[in-house]
Amino acid sequence: MSGLSCTKLTLFTVAGVAIQLVGLSLFVFGFFPVKPTLPGHSGAESFRAPTCNSIRNESLNDLPPHHLTSLYKDLSGIPPAFDRLILMVIDGLPAEFVLGKDGEPPRKDLMEAMPYTQSLLGNGMAIGYHAKAAPPTVTMPRLKAMVSGAIGGFLDVALNFNTQAMVDDNLLGQFFKIGWKMVMLGDETWLKLFPGLFMRHDGVSSFFVKDTVQVDQNVSRHLGHELSRDDWNFLILHYLGLDHVGHTGGRNSALMAPKLTEMDEVVKMIHMTNILNQKNDQGQTLLVVVSDHGMTESGNHGGSSYEETDSLALFIGLKNDVSDYLSSTHNNVDQVDIAPTLALLLGVPIPKNNVGVLIPEIFGYLSEDKQLKALELNSWQLVRLLQAQIPGLSCRNHPCDGSGGDQESRVTKCYGSIERMCCCLYTNAALLKKSWMSKEVSRSNSRKDYTSTVAAYYEFLRTASEWLSRRATDKPVSLLTLGIAAMFLSCLILLSLLFHIYKEVYTREMQCPFDLKSIMQTWCLEETFILGVTLILIISMTSSSLVEEEQYIWHFMASTLHLLLLRKAIQSCVHSFSRGQNKTSGLQMSSICVLLISGRILRGWHQGGVNWTNLPDISKWLEKAGNDNVKSVQLVACLLVIALSLYALVLFGSNRNIVLVIGFSFLVSGLLVVQNILKHQDGMFASSSYSANTLVQITYAILGVSTSGTVIALPWLVPFSISETGLSHDVYMSSASSEVQNKSLLMKLRESLFLIGWAYISCWCLLQLLLQQTINSMPILLLHVQTLASMLYFSYSGLHHNQWVEVSAFYFLGMAGHFALGNSNSLATIDVAGAFIGISSHSTVLSGILMFIITYASPMLFILSMVMYISLKDTSYFVSPSDADLRQLLKMMIGFPCLLPLGLNSILLTAYTIVLVFMSNHLFVWSVFSPKYIYVCTTTICVYVGVSVIAATVTYAYLVLGLRRKKQYKLRHQQ
C-alpha cells in the first residue's frame, strides 16, 4: 500500500493549481487583449503638434458651439467642406453587391437592382470602397468602430457592463459639441449607444428577424418629411431589412434584389432632393452610405471571413469629380478609416482613439498644402495614440522637442522595432513636409517632392494604423496554446491525484474488518451518473442557448441525482430491514425529500436565464404583492435561519460551555441582522445614512470576530482530558493504547471541526441575509436547509469510497443554488447595489469583494459546509494500530472534499476554454460565450478560496490537537 505521503499530495495539488492559474491568465491575456484607451475628447489641442509634456488647455473646450466651430476652422486651416451629413447605414450589405469583387462588376441582377447608385458610381458622382470590418462583425461594435475609429476589445465591453452608452471619444460627441442637431431613424442600437444626443428619433427594433418589409418602412415613413426640413445637421438612417433578408433567405435570397432596389430608391430620393437641389447658402450636404458588416452565404455574420468583413463605404456628393481616381482594384480601405475622413470633411477633431487613416481620394478637392495639412493632423492624432500605447515613445527628431530646425534634413531608411519604425517614418514625413513647404515659398512647387511627402505620410499612417489595430484584435496563437496546454496539464494532475486517493481509500476499505465488502461490489448508478453529468455539462457548453439557460441544467442534474439517492435509500432499506435500521433509511429518505422540495422552490424563485426572464416566478409574484409582504418574508426567513442554526448546534454539539459561548456570539450577530432588516422597513434609500452604515459595520465585525475566534480558539479549548486517554493508564505504552489515543484524537478533531463548520455555515448565511436583495432571503434559508439536510443524509451513508459522489452532490447543489439566487450567465444580473452596503467611502477593492460574496453566495456556502461534512463522516475504521502518525488519516479526510471541487472545476474550465476557442468566430461569442467565460473564471477563484479555507482549517485543527496530545503525553511521562 504505497500511498502518496500527505506532504507530497499537498505539493502536487498546489503545483496543479499554480499551473492552472498561470495557464488561465495566459489564456485570458491572449484572448481578451487589453489596450489602453485615451479618456476624454479631442479638442483644439489636436490641431497642434503633439508635445512631450502634454499640458492641456481645457478651457478652450468649454467654448460655446459656434465659437468652437470657428476655432477648429482657424486652427486646422482646412475649411469644412460640408455642414450637413446624411449617414445611411444598410445593415449587412456586402460591398460586393455594389462594387463587385476583384475588378469584376457585381452580378448582373444586382447591378440592375440598383440603377441609380450604379449610375452615380459610373459618372464619378460617387466613390465607393470595400471597407474591411474588424471582427466581431456584429452591429454594435461595428457602429462604434465607424463613429470612433477605434477597435474595441471584449474587456471594455465587460468592464462597462452596466452602461451601454458609448463613453469614448466619437464623431457624434464631437458634432454635439459644435452644436449640431441630430436626427436618427432606424435601429435602436443608436439610441442605446448615444442616449440624449438626438433631437428627434424613431427607433425600430431588430427583434423579428422574419420581418423584412415593415422594419424598413418604419424608417422610410419619416424620410420625406425629414429631408424637407433644414433644422438638422446630421441625419442617421439605419435600415435593418437587408440583414433580415440575409438571415431568413441567405445571401442569394430572392428578396435580395427587391431590397436593393428599395435602398436604391432611398439613395435616389436623398440625392435628388438634398444634394442636387441645394442652394449655396443652405450649405453642403454629404451622403455617406455604409454597411456595418457583410454576410456569409447563409446570411449569418459575426466571424472574420471575407464575406462577413466586406462592408461598404460609399460617398455621394463630393465636390470633386472622382471618376478618374477610382480604379476597381484600388478601393480597399478599413472600416475605421471612415471616422477620420468624416471628421476632417466636417471640420471636427479626429476622435482620440481613432486608428483609421483618412481616405486620400476624398480630399482631392483641397489644394496640395491643405491635403498635407490633413495628413499631418491625422499623423499627430496617431502619434498621440502611439504615445499612450508605448509609454517610452519619444522621437529624437520630434517636432515637440522644440528644435528640429538645426537637425539635418535627411530622410533615413527605417528599420528596427515597431517604436523606432513608427518614429522614424513619422520624422521622415515631417521633414519632407517641412522641406516641401520651404521650397514652395522659394520656388515653384515641385510635383515630385509633393508626391514623395504624401507617400511618406501614408507609409507612417498605414504602419501605425496596422500596428494599432492588430494590437486590438490580434490573438497570439502561441499564448492561447500555451494557456490551454497548461490548463490541460493541471487538469490531468488533479484528476490523477483524485484517482490515486480513490484507489487508496478503496484498498483500505477492502482491508477493513467490517462487512462492507458485500455492498462495495455492487454497481453504483450514482457514480455512473456523475460521470455522465460531467460529460453532459461539457457538451451543453457548446450550445449558446444552453449556456444562456444554464439554470435548467444544474437543477435538472441536482434533482436527478437526489432522486437516484432516494432510490438508493430505499434500496438500503431492504438490506437493513433485518437489522432494524429502518429509522436510518427513513431519516435519509425524508432528508432527500426535503432537499427535493427546497430545490424545486429554489428553482421557481427566479426564472433566471436570458430568453424567458418574463415568465412568472415566485419573486415576481411576491414583489407584485407589495413591499410589506417581501419584508415580512425576509424577517421570517432570517428568524428561521437563526432558529435552525441554533437547533443544529444544540442537537449535535456535545460540549455544553463551548456551545453556549458560540451560540451566544452567533445570536448577537443574528439579532443585529434582524435589527438591520427592521430598521430599513421604510425603504431602501435610508440605508445610505451614517448610523445604518455603522450598524452594518458592527455586524461585519462581530461576524468576523466570532467566526475567526471560533476557528482559532476552538482546537485549543476542546476538552482533551487525561481521564479519557488515561483509561488504559497502565498499558499506554502498548500499541493498543496508541490506537485508543488516535481514536480519541480523531473524536476531538471531529468535534471541533463540527463546531467550526457550523460557525462557517451560520455566519455565511447571516452575512448573505445582510447583503443579498430583500427578495433573496428566502432562498438563503432554503439553501441553509439544503446544506443541513444533505449533512443529515450523508452522515448516515457509511461507505467512504463513495465520498466523491457526495462531494459532487454538494458541488451540484452549490451551482444550482447559484442560479436560484437570480444569477445568470449574462453580466447584467450581478447585484451592484449590494456591493456598497456598509462601505462608507468608495473603494473598488471592498466593493469587488462584496460583489464576489453576493454573487458566489451559494457555491461558497456549499464548499464551506464541507468542513462540517468532514466532521460527520465516520473515518474511525481508517485508524489502524500500525499508523503511528495520523497524517494518512488527515489525507483521507480532506482528500475528496478538497480535490474533487478542484478537479471538477478544472475539467469544466479546460473544456470551456477549448469551447471558447472553437467558438471565437461564433455570432454570440461576445454576447454569450465570453461573459460565461468570465463567470467560469470567477467560479475557479471561488473554488480556490473555498478549498484553501477547508484545507487550512482542517490542517490547523489537526496540528493543534496533535500538539496538545504530545504535550499531554510528555506530561504523563514525567509523572
Place this chain on the structure above:
Amino acid sequence: MKPKKSKMGVRASSISVSTSEALVVHLTIGLGLALCFSVAHNVHFINLTSHPSQVLGLIWAFQCPTVILLYSRYRKDPERCSYWKAVGRGVLGLPAGAVVNALGAIALGAPVGIQYLPKTINWSLMMSLFTIVPAASVFGSSWTDWQRIFACTKPIDPVDFMICLPAHGVVVGAWFGAWPVPLDWERPWQEWPICVSYGAIAGYLVSLVASFGFILVRQHVKGD
C-alpha cells in the same frame, strides 16, 4: 445461473409466461399505442403537439383496459388472488402512480400552474399506466417485489422483465425528452409536456422490444 434457478423454484406459484404470450402482450400494447395516434390523427384531427392533454388522455384511456387486463393475467400468487382482484389493484394503482409520477416530474422542474394542470394530470396518468400499473396488478402489495424491481432493478423471471424494462425505459425516455425544453429553437413541441411525452413513448417502445428480446434470449438459454 444456479442461484437464480433455485429462486425460480421458490417462485413457482406465479403464472409463467411463454415467449409467444410475451410477444402477444408486447405487440398488443405497441399496436395499441399506434392505434391511439392514428385515431387522434385521423378521427379527431389532432396531434400531440397541437392538443397535448387531449391526445395524452386518449392514450391512457385507450391503453388502460388493455394494460390492466393483460398484466392481471400474470398476477403473483394466482391461487389466493383472483383475476378481478388483480384488475382492481391495477385500477387503484393508476391514480396512485400518477401522483408519484407528477411529484417526480415537478421535482425535476415541470411547471406548476393552473394552465399546466390538465396536461400534467394526463401526462402523469399515462406515465403511471406504463410504470406503476403493471406492477400493481402483478405484485399487489408485496413490498419486497416492488423494491426488487424499482429500487434494485433485478428482474428475474419473464414477468419481471415485462414490468421492469418498460417502466425504466419510459422514465429514462422522458428524462432525455426533457432536454430540448430550454433550447431556443422556438418550436411548438418544446413545451411541457410534449417533448417529454415523445421521449417517454419512444423509450417505452424501445424497452418493449428490449424486454421481448431478453425474454427470448432467456427462453433460449433455458431450452439449452
